[in-house]
Amino acid sequence: MSVFTRRVRGFRLIDVVALGLLVLLIMSVYLAKTMASRERAQIARVEREISSETARIRLLEAEVAHLEQPSRIERLSTAYLEMAPVTVDQETTPDTLAIVALPKVSRP
Amino acid sequence: MSLGSGVLQRRFPFGLRWLGAGLWRLEHAFERARASGRAEDDARIRIFFVMALFSLGFVALAIGATQAALFADAARGGAAGWISPQARADIVDRHGRLLAADLPHYGLYIDPSEVWDVAATRVALRAALPSVDHERLERALTGDRxxxxxxxxxxxxxxAIHRLGLPGITFEPEQKRVYPLNNTAAHLIGFADTGGQGLAxxxxxxNDEIRNLAGAGGEVALSIDLRVQGALEDELRKAALTYGPRGAVGIVANVHTGELLGVASYPDFDPNNPGSASPEARLNRAAxxxxxxxxxxxxxxxxxxLDAGVATMxxxxxxxxxxxxxxRxxxxxxxxxxxLTLVEVFQxxxxxxxxxxxxxxxPERxxxxxxxxxxxxxxxxELKESASPLTPKVWNEDAVASTSFGHGxxxxxxxxxxxxxxxLNGGKLVPLTIHKREPGFRPPAKQVLSETTSAQMLQIMRANVTGGSGGKADAPGLSVGGKTGTGEKYDPExxxxxxxxxxxxxxxVFPSDGPLENDRYFVLILLDEPHGTPETFGYSTGGWVAAPATGALIARIAPFLGVSRHVGPMENQPRLASIQTPAAGGDL
Structure with missing residues (x-):
């Protein structure tokens, strides 16, 4: 009895196998499409989030640049911290730090 | 058969011949099945064959559909990477600090067909958007589209508008060029229009570089150092407020690379809203x-x-x-x-x-x-605003005498x-640039003066600060050299x-000492029509109004530029003591 003539509960085995394969293929395509669309939606959501975060980062960078304007920093540091540009007598080098650390001696 | 094979071989390629031969053999199999009395096998084989072909086709379609579903993102990625035609790349300073950027903004649209309560919407929008013209709002609310x-x-x-919950109000994203530092370096950065074209x-x-880099997500680095620029603008503003000039200019440049590290023009303006600034404020006086x-x-x-050999020190x-x-x-x-010696002439x-x-x-030389x-x-x-000079029409002795001290x-x-x-750099005419250059870069430049002349000029300029008209520009330990300038303006009235x-x-120039190839910087402070003060005894000359600002500026920016002070017993000693004594030389 060949595979083409063998019957299972009145149905040819070859037909049953073919139908099973067909259903498997349909299911696999359906699953692939469904999973893919879910993944795609997730990817799109993440991309939207990235885009939104990138825009926020750029806005914050611009805000930081705006707040760190040299003229603004200068105005605030002068007004609230009484700071001023460094003068020559406020500068030193690592080599002369030891001299700066010495106690001041009154000269005649 | 042999005739048929011969024709096939001559007319068709191998693939078709193989397919034809296969079909031929299959047909023979059917004939053999019929001849051996198994006709039903013939039909089954044919059915199996057709089903196999259909299955093959279906599998191919399934693979195609799966591939399209899974890998369609590649095409979508292209859409996501779409760049607006108005897009412009960021502009940053030489250390990457943001100077100009395209930022997301929104346009507000009204669809009258979706507005439930026109009166309430009108009141809410007038309160939220006071700058919007009332007639324009009315037209949008009562229009037909x-x-x-x-x-x-x-x-x-x-x-804020969204929270009002008004029906019929929608937003669409748009890009807008923003200058977060407002007036800082406004003249150098310039501004662009809403269509994405640079205007100043x-x-x-x-413009082309900025637009091309927008697609690649790059940024354009300018030569300016924001710290230097900030100090320059501050000192220029202080001088301007003290002496009340019509305008003022400040420039800091690297003498070897031609990079502009700071450029300021007073009065300034906000490039975020250039239309509201006066032409006087928008004028880049430096260029x-x-x-x-x-x-x-x-x-x-x-x-x-010195270079022509007409005079010596x-x-x-x-x-x-x-x-x-x-x-005259x-x-x-x-x-x-x-x-006077040559140095004293300068001093x-x-x-x-x-x-x-x-x-x-x-005249000729x-x-x-x-x-x-x-x-x-x-x-x-690179700046398009760079103005052409006004030069003497005829180079005669009169023109020579005038131009020698900066008139005419x-x-x-x-x-x-x-x-x-x-x-100041060894005699090389380097082009100025607003582009950042890599450390150690030396642009190709024409040699227009000898290195000896350049070295002598550094000494003479230093002597002018230690013992000449530029004394108020000195900054301790920084070996400042320079020349004052006071030009009277022609009055048409x-x-x-x-x-x-x-x-x-x-x-x-600072520092004026050290080998010619050392890092060195040029600074120019210029005040247009300043007014003297009691502190300057009413004088408004370069030595009184511009030199102090220059010295203060140099003292502030030297640490940013890596110029260290040399404060010691030799500091501020006249370097030209030996050559300031009149010696043998032509009396011109």
Missing amino acids: RTFLTGGMTPVERA GAELAL SAVFEMGSTFKAFTVAVG ASTFDAREPYKLGY TIHDYHASRKI HSSNIGTAKLAVGVG LSRYFTDLGLTTAAAI MNVSPLALTRAMLPL IRRYNGKRQVSSFAA
């Missing part, structure tokens, strides 16, 4: 305005005299009497009435001595040197800067030069 109401809304403004400054000069610079030009004359000039040249008589502003800013030196050089120094053409730089020739501050660099309207400047 979706209408654009206003654009350039920040996300915060959009959220770097935005115009580097677009030309001035008779006055005595800063003496640096060129002295350099030319030890040459002397008789400045005891005014110098008569043709119909040249006087000294600070009349010393003595014989006392002697018009007589400089004119005599220039006459010794001669002086004009050739001035051309070589780039003083007769617009400053070579108008140049832009940038042109003056460019011409000054060869005096009185049809002659007006002594009360001056252009006062100071052109400085």
Whole structure:
């Protein structure tokens, strides 16, 4: 009895196998499409989030640049911290730090 | 069969021949099945064959569908990477600090068909958007189609409107060029229009580069250092507030690379809203305005005299009497009435001595040197605003005498800067640039002065600060050199030069000591029509109003530029003590 003539509960085995394969293929395509669309939606959501975060980062960078304007920093540091540009007598080098650390001696 | 095979071989390629042979064999199999009395096998084989073909086709379709579903993102990625035609790349300073950027903004649209309560919407929008014209709002609310109401809304403004919960109000994203530093470096950065085209400054000069880089997500790095720029603008503003000039200019440049580390023009404006600024404020005086610079030009004359071999550092000039040249008589502003060495001519800013030196050089040579120094053409730089100079029509002795001390020739501050660099960098005419250069970069440059001349000019300029008219520009330990300049302006109302309207400047270099190839910086501070104060005894000359600002600026920016102070027993000792003594030399 060949595979083409063998019957299972009145149905040819070859037909049953073919139908099973067909259903498997349909299911696999359906699953692939469904999973893919879910993944795609997730990817799109993440991309939207990235885009939104990138825009926020750029806005914050611009805000930081705006707040760190040299003229603004200068105005605030002068007004609230009484700071001023460094003068020559406020500068030193690592080599002369030891001299700066010495106690001041009154000269005649 | 053999005939058929022969025809097939001649007419068809191998693939078709193989398929044909296969079908031929299959047909023979059917014939054999029929001949052996198994006709039903023949039908089954045919059914199996057709089903197999269908299955194959279905599998192919399934693979195609799965692939399309899984890998369709590649095409979508292209859409996500779409760049607006108006997009422009970020502009940053040499250390990457943001100067200009495209930021997301929103346009507000009204669809009247979806507005439930026109009166309530009108009241809410008038309160939320007071700047929007009432008639425009009315037209949008009562029109028959979706209408654009206003654009350039920040996300915060959009959220505020969104919270009102008004039906019929929608937003669409749009890009807007933003300058987060407002007035800082406004003239250098410039501005662009809403269509993404640069209109001024770097935005115009580097328009193509900025637009091309927008797609690649890159940024354009300018040569300026924001810290230097901030200090420059601050010192310039302080000087402007003290002396009340009509305008002011500040420039800091690297003498070897030609990079502009700071460029300021006063008054300034906010490039976020250039339309509201006056033309006076928008004018980039560093590039677009030309001035008779006055005595800063003496640096060129002295350099030319030295380079042409007409004078040496030890040459002397008789400045005891005014110098008569043709119909005119040249006087000294600070009349010393003595014989001056070349260095003293520079230190006392002697018009007589400089004119005599220039006459010794001669019209042809002086004009050739001035051309070589780039003083007769617009400053070579990317900025489109770079103005052409006003030069003498005829280079005769009169023109030579005038231009030798900075009269009769108008140049832009940038042109003056460019011409000054060869005096300070070993004689090379480097092009100015607003592009950041890599450390150690040396642009190809024409040798217009000898290295010896350049070294001598550094010494002379230093001597002018330690013992000449530029004393107020000194910054302890930084070996500042420089030249004052005070040019009277031509007054059309009185049809002659007006002594009360001056252009006062100071052109400085620091550090002036060390080998020629050392890092070195040029600084120019210029005030247009300053007014003297009681502290300056009413004087508004370069030495009184521009030199102090220059010294203060240099003291502030030296640490940013890596120039360390050398404070010690030798500091501020006149370096030219040996050559300031009159010695053998021509008395011109």
